[in-house]
Amino acid sequence: MFITQELERELLQEKYPTREAVTTEIINLEAILNLPKSTEAFMSDIHGEFAAFDHILRNASGNITIKIQDLFNGKMTPKTQKQFAFLIYYPTERVRIIKNSFDDPDDLKQWYLDTFENLLDMLKYCATKYTRSKVRKAMAPEFVYITEELLYGDFSTEDKHKYYAQITDDIIGLKTADQFIIALCHTIQRLVVDHLHVVGDIYDRGPAPDKIMDRLMRHHSVDLQWGNHDILWLGGAAGSSLCVANLLRICARYNNLSIVEDAYGINLRHLSLLAEKYYQDNPGFAPKIMHEDRRPVGAELTQLTKIHQAIAIIQFKLEGQAIDRRPEFKMTKRKLLDKLSDDRQSITLDGKTYPIINGCFQTVDPKDPYTLLPEEQDVIDQLTQAFVNSEKLHKHMDFFMKKGSMYLTYNGNLLIHGCVPVNPKGEMEGLRLNGKLYKGKALFDLLEQNLRTSYFKSKNGDDLSTDLLWYLWTGPESPLFGKRAMTTFERYFIEDKATHVEVTNSYYKLRHEAWFIENILKEFGVDADTGHVINGHTPVKKGQSPILADGKMLVIDGGFARAYQKTTGIGGYTLLYNSYGLQLVTLQPFTTRANAIAQLSDIVSTKHVVEQELARKTVAETDIGTKLKRQVRQLQELLEDM
Incomplete structure (x- = not known):
């Protein structure tokens, strides 16, 4: 529905009726604009491979491991870091396994206390990019009060030492420790990647696209091409x-x-x-x-x-x-x-x-x-x-229609699954109707x-x-x-x-050329100097690079589908875009969920920095930032008339 400027102004006045309300919101929005840009993750061509897809969501394309290393190097051994990572990935299963390894109730209690502390430290580290309000929304509702008390508490203060100790003792004594740990782990998973892009082909070949759709419908922030x-x-x-x-x-x-x-x-x-x-x-x-x-x-x-x-x-x-x-x-x-x-x-x-x-x-x-x-x-x-x-099926397809599109421009990047049809000269071709x-x-x-x-x-x-x-x-x-x-x-x-040969469009040859990708970006209204095309659809074969056109084209179909893994030699690519820049993640083939949990076998093998920001990118430099700056201007105009 189109909203006129007059109606928009009336809605603002209704939502912020006093000078105090307006000034508070301006202060809030301008503060948010200075926070670091949150992390986006990109996947494509999942092809029904739910177990691998679910694992990548849980480990945030390896981002959780990196944050554990940043936070706990010198405090945890590499083996302990891996055990801690898999607790965050699969908290329900790992808590059960770990509990069964203890014979002494005091040893189990100490593990609970140590784990509470480590998870709260990890949560605090992951929450630094966000407002308290956003972090609160990511928490399990039943543990919001307890989590905030422990997350933002000053444990060095003697006056409250017994207060915090009693909270943790009661969590254990009332037999809610397992649920509390599981809730903390899910909150960390949610905060490490703020937004997910799936660049096409959830269906066919693999056995469980329906489970992928169910998982995506529960995801906090996602778009689909x-x-x-x-x-x-x-x-x-x-x-x-x-x-x-x-x-x-x-x-x-x-x-x-x-x-x-x-x-x-x-x-x-x-x-x-x-x-x-x-x-x-x-x-x-x-x-x-x-x-x-x-x-x-x-x-x-x-x-x-x-x-x-x-x-x-x-x-x-x-x-x-x-x-x-x-x-x-x-x-x-x-x-x-x-x-x-x-x-x-x-x-x-x-x-x-x-x-x-x-x-x-x-x-x-x-x-x-x-x-x-x-x-x-x-x-x-x-x-x-x-x-x-x-x-x-219609429940899933309705979600596809709501969150999906043929292409997306988002934070200066163009996301398309297949290609932009062109002739060998790079001139755009099309369909006459x-x-x-x-x-x-x-x-x-x-x-x-x-x-x-x-x-x-x-x-x-x-x-x-x-x-x-x-x-x-x-x-x-x-x-x-x-x-x-x-x-x-x-x-x-x-x-x-x-007779089996399928001749590809000239796009796939030309996408190696920077000039061509710049033309594509301009066609879709994206800054050709700073933007990228993020592409799926065609698996990157052994010996080929997924980074093309001087880094302007990123191909992230690396073989999620088992049908392609003999050709690609890997288990797929994902892409991360955070305040520091773009990182391409190479994955190894996934075996089974049970094996991953029992053997602590991860699938992230390497990360390649595609583009490093000279200065950390802030919310102000994102699409959301553009909307927030517009809201600030509108609020300032409203304030002037009060």
Whole structure:
């Protein structure tokens, strides 16, 4: 809702009715402007790997370890520091383990007292960037009074020594010590990173994107940029059968159909019956196994392979229909079912004939290859309605819409998941709709507005706005895809790897050049001298640097998804931006939560300083600072009129 200056002034007068109230707020805001800038953390391409994601949130991309070293070097041994760090990461589990290691109640009491002191010191150290009010909001409500008394108390004062001692004794005596420690640890986790950015692709490949969404919905401060895989789930919830078919195929490919059935309550029985009727076991459609503990065997493996074939063929048929329906998408070359020979044993592409491998075209009519069988139509209609009506899915997707965007400019940086489509000269390319060419920022804005329109409208299924959701996933000028074509069909059915190549947009070559990134920053209204583009989507391969264009481009997809870790050799990147500058964090592959807790095995391996501030950046130099300075000016004007 647009608020006029007059209404804004009236609201201020109502909130601050006296000179004393106005002056107090001016003093408060101007003081906040001089605090150090708080820490932002950036992640991308999490791909359903909840355990690794949760660990990185808990250890704040290694930031907690650094603060422990700063505070306790010379007071704790490296081994004790690690034990203390994991207590902060996993307080519930570590408290239980540590308690069981004590036989003497007095030794346990001493551990409690020492731990209270160390955690309070750590909390005080982490709270220095914030007002008392903000720190209070981060505390567990049931322990606010106790925590503030101990946090801000003067333990050197003899008059209050017994007072503080009685508080800690009572915490232990009343058997709330465990809960108090857990609350302190969670408060520290919350304060070490003030704001989280997720630069796309929470969904697909890994087993638990729903748990990631649940975790993000509890997070105190977060924004999301939509990735191409996320769009499939947003599209499914919006009623796009094309998106539903694509995401179900990917779930089948990575043995993740349980996400659909168990997490979102969508019944796949009709799809399974269709698959059983028309398809046989086919090794080419056996799922990729990323988690050995979830490997299907026997009848389960055969059923999954059949479902994989059934939904893939439905997808290819639906895509052919959409390509005919939308000539403006310029994707005619991606219609391939009609290129099959009559016996379906070969296919002719660009004048060259290739033998078919792993063929499963039983439901494809050579004379009418893109028409669904009535059974197939019934199945995809039923599935699409199930996605539209899934309560839990819509809870997650509503959050995605509330916190998400196609791009974000934040504190002088541009966050985009994929690319800004350009030609080899670096000139921006785009999509022409209704006679108008949309490119650069205008293309992003158009596609975001379209997505919001499609998501919140009544579901029509094959209207332009819904088809554009699928285009975001696979279209040649999609900023989220970034390639000329998706060769899914060829990878399934043609052995010649030359047909598998997906040509990337020129953006990915040019993003190594500083001049090009400066042009991108200017296009989106970001200072080209001081800003950065923060990018996900494309895993950084072994031997490549994630820091490009003289430090102006930072690529933070380093392989959260296990599917990419053979290529990347690591477990991903995260990025930290605090008052001292930018730090890129390299992660090692995560094993399991149980192993991390039992073995105290962390995954942060190295930190690289990307850019160091000459002077610590303050709140005044951030986007929030700009808003606060505006509020100060308004309050000063109000004060003058009183």
